[in-house]
Amino acid sequence: MIKRVSGSGMAVLLSVAIASMSAGARAEDDSPQPLAGSYQGQVLNGDDFDPVLTAFSRNAEGRWSGSYAIGEEEGIETGTLDECGWEAAYLLRCTWTDRYGTGSVRLLFSTDYRIFRGFWGTDPSDTRMAWDGVKQ
Numbered sequence: 001m002i003k004r005v006s007g008s009g010m011a012v013l014l015s016v017a018i019a020s021m022s023a024g025a026r027a028e029d030d031s032p033q034p035l036a037g038s039y040q041g042q043v044l045n046g047d048d049f050d051p052v053l054t055a056f057s058r059n060a061e062g063r064w065s066g067s068y069a070i071g072e073e074e075g076i077e078t079g080t081l082d083e084c085g086w087e088a089a090y091l092l093r094c095t096w097t098d099r100y101g102t103g104s105v106r107l108l109f110s111t112d113y114r115i116f117r118g119f120w121g122t123d124p125s126d127t128r129m130a131w132d133g134v135k136q
Helices: 010-020
Strands: 037-045 048-058 064-072 075-088 091-098 101-109 115-121 129-135
Touching: 037 064, 037 115, 048 075, 048 129, 064 091, 101 129
Parallel strands: none
Antiparallel strands: 037 048, 037 129, 048 064, 064 075, 075 091, 091 101, 101 115, 115 129
């Protein structure tokens, strides 16, 4: 997703959040409907934060997917969120894809699905760049 920067302690923060979550992951068909919709936020993109609109929907088979639009200095960059699955309660993992490549994003939602804080990267084991949103 765009430009890569060296991470600080963000991976540690995500690890702490995951450890504090309940151990059981949600089944795909148990995922909550309140997740559906659009979230306005920001994403660490290169060496600065850019505005991002992230949207989620559920298909007829019960699988979640999404899209995003990042407001970059040069214009709007769009991408998709596919292969989404629950790693733990309120923790959604997806694969992002845009013209710059592909990678992983992990998003930790509030219990009412109004807010998420997450991290993305080009490798599932290296998601250190911030991505957040508030439901519109």
